[in-house]
Amino acid sequence: MSTGVIIRAVELGLIFSVLSLGEYITVKVMDSPDLTVDGSFVTGGCTAAMLTLAGFPNLGLAAAFVAGLLCGCVTAFLQTKMKIQGLLAGILTMTALYSVNLRIMQGAPNVSLYAVPKPTILNNPATVLYVLIAIVALTALLMYAFFKTNLGLMLRAAGDNEEMIRSSSVNVDSMKFLGFALSNGLVALSGALLVQFQKFADVTGGTGMLVLGLAGIIIGEAVFRRPGGFDHRCDPVPPAVYSGPAAGVPGHGHEPGQRRARGSHDFHSASPETEKETRQPCLNSRTSA
Structure with a gap:
């Protein structure tokens, strides 16, 4: 196996690690698996692709994150205000996003980014690996810092024991909006990075992303929570927050x-x-x- 193949595999793994970080919020922190992922992943990619073609590649990444936030808010609205079961709410949003993604790409099922007016941050093969490492490290550090704040602790407590946090005068619905939005925002950012990395976007590109993200979570837990490895007592969350x-x-x-x-x-x-x-x-x- 050549070195180039290994490096490309590592680069793809770093892109999908952002996807796993997003899914970790809903699956592990909120204890509410979200099926919106397959749709919001493509939404982020389509948004980034169209802005990249317009000559704004960096703005495309930020817009993709915002688009993911909106996707998560829609799922949270269906679940909290419309009283729709969580899994069904994710399926409804994911299905609706297929039409939205087609509209974003102006009816085209796929778009090529090989002829863009401005280069993207992943355009130089010599620096792609370092840029992705920096993005993943920054994302992980921001998540770590966020979950040490009071708002982050309330989000974790809401996922751990909803009745307890509600009795503490915390709005559980707001926590769900926050959790779903952040999760799908990171998922959409991963989709945008993948589009700029492979230089094309496709409306069916999100198929199987939910399973891929879950696989990353399972592998990560197996590595960092093995005996003698990760100690939950070093967790920044105080024991009182856990049930x-x-x-x-x-x-x-x-x-x-x-x-x-x-x-x-x-x-x-x-x-x-x-x-x-x-x-x-x-x-x-x-x-x-």
């Missing part, structure tokens, strides 16, 4: 089905001594390292 034994999470002291809502008085139930003991193994490992 823990009081919520009946499997593997935390209660059997499945015994999950119950907690009042607002339980939200800060973890004492400083408990948090210190919980994080002590992490501190020890860092000191020894």
Whole structure:
């Protein structure tokens, strides 16, 4: 196998890692798998393709992210305001986006980007790998920083125990809008990067992207959460935000089905001594390292 083939495979993997980061928000953080992915991935690619042809390749990436945000908001609206089941809401949005994507590309099923007025950030083969590494690293760091904020903690808590966070006077519907929007925004950004990388866009290019993103999540968890690898006690989220034994999470002291809502008085139930003991193994490992 030649070095060029390996490098191209790594580049594609970096592009799809942005897709997996987006799906991680709905699948793991919000515990609500979203089927909008196959549609929003193409929406981002089509948006970026048309703006790239118009001579605005960098603006195309930003517009693709915004288009993904709107796709996620539509799914969240169907789920929260129209009271449609989550999976069905994703299917409805994904199906509707097929027509939207055709309209974005002015009725053409595919568009070529080999004759563009301005080069894209992925136009130079010598720098593509470094640009993609920078994009993925920046995206991961921004997600890490976001989930350490109060808003990020509320989003994670809403996905972990919806009744508990509602009793704490947090608008769960707003958290769903935020989660679905961010997830599909990253998915659309991945689609835009893929279009500029392969220099063409196709309305059927999103087929199978949901499975591909889930595969990336599974592989990532297998690598970083193996014994001796990732320690959940080093997680930036305080133990009080997780449901823990009081919520009946499997593997935390209660059997499945015994999950119950907690009042607002339980939200800060973890004492400083408990948090210190919980994080002590992490501190020890860092000191020894």
